[in-house]
Amino acid sequence: MGIFAFSAPDPCNAFITRIPEAEYGDGKLAGVSIAVKDNISTKGIPTTCGSKILEGYIPPYDAHVVELLRAEGAAIVGKTNMDEFGMGTTTENSAYGPTLNPADRERVPGGSSGGSAAAVASGMVAMALGTDTGGSIRCPAAFCGIVGMKPTYGRVSRYGLVAYANSLEQIGPMAANVPDISLLLQVLTCHDPRDSTSITAPYTHTPDPDIHGLKVGVPEEYFGKGVDPRVASIVWEGISLLERLGAEIITCRMPSMDYALAAYYVTCMSEASSNLARFDGVRYGPPADPKKQWHESFQERRRDGFGKEVRRRVMLGTFALSSGYYGKYYAKAQSARRNVAADFSRLFSEVDVLAGPTMPTIAFRVGEKSDPLSMYLSDILTVPANLAGVPAISVPCGKVDGMPVGLQIMGRWCADERVIDVAYAFEEGVSA
Amino acid sequence: MISERDVLHIAELADIGIIREELDEFTGQFNDILDYFDILDQVEAGAGAETGLYNVFRDDEVVPSLPPDEILGNAGETEDGFFRAPRVM
Numbered sequence: 001m002g003i004f005a006f007s008a009p010d011p012c013n014a015f016i017t018r019i020p021e022a023e024y025g026d027g028k029l030a031g032v033s034i035a036v037k038d039n040i041s042t043k044g045i046p047t048t049c050g051s052k053i054l055e056g057y058i059p060p061y062d063a064h065v066v067e068l069l070r071a072e073g074a075a076i077v078g079k080t081n082m083d084e085f086g087m088g089t090t091t092e093n094s095a096y097g098p099t100l101n102p103a104d105r106e107r108v109p110g111g112s113s114g115g116s117a118a119a120v121a122s123g124m125v126a127m128a129l130g131t132d133t134g135g136s137i138r139c140p141a142a143f144c145g146i147v148g149m150k151p152t153y154g155r156v157s158r159y160g161l162v163a164y165a166n167s168l169e170q171i172g173p174m175a176a177n178v179p180d181i182s183l184l185l186q187v188l189t190c191h192d193p194r195d196s197t198s199i200t201a202p203y204t205h206t207p208d209p210d211i212h213g214l215k216v217g218v219p220e221e222y223f224g225k226g227v228d229p230r231v232a233s234i235v236w237e238g239i240s241l242l243e244r245l246g247a248e249i250i251t252c253r254m255p256s257m258d259y260a261l262a263a264y265y266v267t268c269m270s271e272a273s274s275n276l277a278r279f280d281g282v283r284y285g286p287p288a289d290p291k292k293q294w295h296e297s298f299q300e301r302r303r304d305g306f307g308k309e310v311r312r313r314v315m316l317g318t319f320a321l322s323s324g325y326y327g328k329y330y331a332k333a334q335s336a337r338r339n340v341a342a343d344f345s346r347l348f349s350e351v352d353v354l355a356g357p358t359m360p361t362i363a364f365r366v367g368e369k370s371d372p373l374s375m376y377l378s379d380i381l382t383v384p385a386n387l388a389g390v391p392a393i394s395v396p397c398g399k400v401d402g403m404p405v406g407l408q409i410m411g412r413w414c415a416d417e418r419v420i421d422v423a424y425a426f427e428e429g430v431s432a
Numbered sequence: 433m434i435s436e437r438d439v440l441h442i443a444e445l446a447d448i449g450i451i452r453e454e455l456d457e458f459t460g461q462f463n464d465i466l467d468y469f470d471i472l473d474q475v476e477a478g479a480g481a482e483t484g485l486y487n488v489f490r491d492d493e494v495v496p497s498l499p500p501d502e503i504l505g506n507a508g509e510t511e512d513g514f515f516r517a518p519r520v521m
Contacts, residue, residue, distance in 0.1 A: 060502040196488045259471045266469060273446060282517045287508020290518050295447060297518040303449025311448045312458065315439070316465060318446035327477070329469060335478035373464050 004033045004075040006124065012100040012109070014118040017046050018078040027072035028187055034069055035119040035128040038079040039086060040171065041160035042066055049162050050082040050094035050112075053305030057284045063160020064192045065129060065171050072187045077125055080115030084307050085276065086133050086164045088112050089375050090364060091140070093309050098366060101144060103403055107363040110143030112136040116174050117144040126175070127184050131161060133169040134264050135358075135382025138394035141174055142358035142406025145396045147181050147423065148174040152414045153389030154199035157192030163275045165268035166197075168386040178395065178424040182207050185416065205417040207424035212246035214422065215351040221257035222356025222381055222408075230400045235357040238397040238407045241429050242355065242422070250351055256339040257384065263336035264383035265376055266320050266329045272310075273317030279305065312372060341388040348412045353422050357381055358394040358406030381408065391416040395423040397430075434462045 004022045016038050024031050036042060039049040041059035043066075048054045062070070069076060083093040091114025092098040099114040101107040102122040109118045113130030117140030120128050130137040132150035141148025149172045156171045163169075173184035182205065189203040218239060223232045243249050281288030281301035288297040302311070320329035347354060360378060369375040385392035390413050397407035407426060411419035439459050443450045450458065500513055509516035 057506050060498050060505065193490065259475055262469045262471050263475075265465075266472070277447075280517075282507065282515050283503075284506040288518055290509050290516055292518050294518045294520045298447045299443075299449035301449075302447065303451070306448070308454070311450065312461065314448055315442045315446050315458070316462065318448075319442050319462075319466075320469075322442075322445065329472065331477060332472040332475050336472055336475045338478055339475065371464075372461055373468060376465075376468075 002031065004077050006077070008124070010124070012102050012105065012118045012122060013097050014080055014099055014115045014122065014124060015078045016048055016050070016081050016096045016115070019045065019076065022075035022077045024075045025070065025073035028183065029069060030073035032074050032127060033077045033125045034074045035078050035080045035116055035125045036066065036076055037082055037113050037116050037128070037130050039082060039131060039162045039164070040066060040129060041162070042076060042079065045076070045079060047079065047162070048096070050084040050096060051306065051310070052095040053279045053285045053302070055286055061160065064157035064194065065188050066160065068187050068190060080113070080119055080128060082115055083112035084310050085162070085272070086112040086131060086136055086169070087272070087309050087313055089135070089139055089378055090369060091115060092366065093307060095307065100366070101363050103145060104363070107365055107403065108143070110140035110359070110363060113148070113174065114140045117141055117146055117148065120144070120146050120174055120176060127180055128174040129171055130174045131169055131171050132386065133165050133268060134386050135379050137172045137174060138358045138382050138392060138406065138408060139379070141394040143363035143404065145404030146174060146176055147178055147393065147395050148172065149181050149185065149393040149419070150385060150391065151185060151189065151416050152201070152391045154197050155201050155203065155414070155416065156188045157190070157195040157198045159192050159194040165271040166275070167271060168264070168268055178207055178420060178427045181393070182420050185420070201414055203416055205420065208421050209425040209428045211242065211422055211425045214247040214353070215250055216242055216247045216422070217250050217252045217347050217351030217354045219252050219254040219257070219347070219354060219356060221254050226377065226380065227357060227360040228362070228400070231357050231359070231361060231405050234398045234400060234405050235407055238426065239355050242426060245425050245429050252347055252351065254343050254347065254384070256336065256343045257380070259336045260340050260384050260387060261376065261380045263333040263340065264379070264387055266333035267337065269313045269317035270320050270330050271317070273314045273321065276310065276314050281305070309372065337387045340384050344384070344388045344390055352411070352418060354410040356408055358408040362400050362403035362405060385410050389413060391419045393419050393423045395426055434459060434466060
């Protein structure tokens with residue numbers, strides 16, 4: 001029991017909402033302060049998704065994961081900043097201003113769960129929840145030097161997560177070390193009938209650092225074009241450490257990487273164009289003008305309430321699903337997605353996990369990624385795990401130019417335990 | 433190539449308001465992004481995304497729901513326990 005109160009200001013703008021006094025309860029997370037990304041519903045606490053269109057919205061219910069955190073005694077201390085509706089790789093694209101990287105405030109923390117990563121990295125909270133649609137937990141974890149995990153699709157309920165791209169996104173843990181990730185995942189994985197994609201696969205594991213005989217696949221594509229050679233080199237050193245710890249390293253190929261990113265963006269934009277139709281100013285957020293005609297009022301509300309990136313994705317998603325283009329874009333993206341899943345299946349019949357960099361570069365400078373396509377391209381190494389629904393973690397792996405680099409470990413469907421063991425072995429190996 | 437007229441048409445379909453000054457920027461970006469998506473042309477058309485998916489059914493039982501006043505609490509305009517929306521016709 002007890003009360004959590006922030007002792008310091010928030011120089012990186014990690015939070016959109018801070019709770020003045022949050023109470024701890026009893027349970028596995030007694031005494032643990034947790035920050036929650038602002039697209040996860042919290043009863044009685046504003047939930048904006050980083051958007052003006054939800055300014056003032058106060059959810060009347062808790063997301064399933066928030067119920068679970070409260071039941072285990074965690075103090076929910078605030079809601080963290082994010083790219084609007086999760087659409088971005090930098091956390092600059094928020095109606096509440098950009099979040100800055102605690103390691104260098106001239107740089108972005110990564111995104112879209114940049115507020116959660118910055119809150120953990122700067123020591124403001126012990127742990128945080130993020131959401132990962134195409135890398136949004138792993139990217140900011142890598143850029144800020146913490147651990148972040150996207151669990152197997154279906155293992156954590158999405159009930160109460162404001163939907164952006166349902167078939168890709170998962171809520172996941174972010175923390176300073178692997179044992180904390182494991183503890184948080186124990187609490188988060190619980191079947192929930194309110195999410196029809198929820199599976200019954202509780203995680204009850206305790207991390208085991210013994211990786212003798214483990215087969216680690218390293219896809220050549222993860223060290224290909226666009227990957228900063230300094231990042232590649234430090235991640236290879238990390239992979240060598242796994243070898244010294246007893247793992248066998250096997251290089252391999254993942255040909256579907258050629259088009260995985262395009263398949264990802266077509267899919268998430270298409271799903272977003274449907275999901276974001278609910279923001280019409282009628283049920284929540286700043287109201288539409290009821291004296292105007294429906295379409296006029298709806299368009300005005302969305303023009304003023306959504307930022308440019310959200311409007312871009314909703315429009316491109318609408319286009320990809322429209323008559324005459326569906327076959328060229330959406331249908332092809334789904335075939336490509338199956339090829340990605342098939343590549344993972346083939347590789348996981350030969351190796352236990354796959355390893356590579358989380359991000360191709362270190363954190364960008366604020367304002368550096370002003371062109372949308374160049375920002376999209378930086379997600380190339382994280383989107384495959386979302387397309388296939390498999391678990392993936394990012395664990396700190398040294399620094400380049402003083403900025404953190406992440407080692408990514410991906411595992412078989414529902415083998416989150418194995419992924420955590422490898423990350424734990426690595427973390428222990430680095431500090432040994 | 434996507435033209436400015438196409439972008440206006442898509443904005444209308446998507447009910448996304450855009451202003452004149454944004455049109456040039458959106459058009460250029462759409463062309464860059466759609467050019468990149470052309471890489472999907474090399475993918476052979478398959479059976480789609482259905483494989484491996486199945487429906488999850490449950491019995492249609494009445495369970496407690498949130499009180500209507502809490503649901504209406506976030507709305508700008510309500511009337512007699514309903515949401516008030518702009519005119520459709």
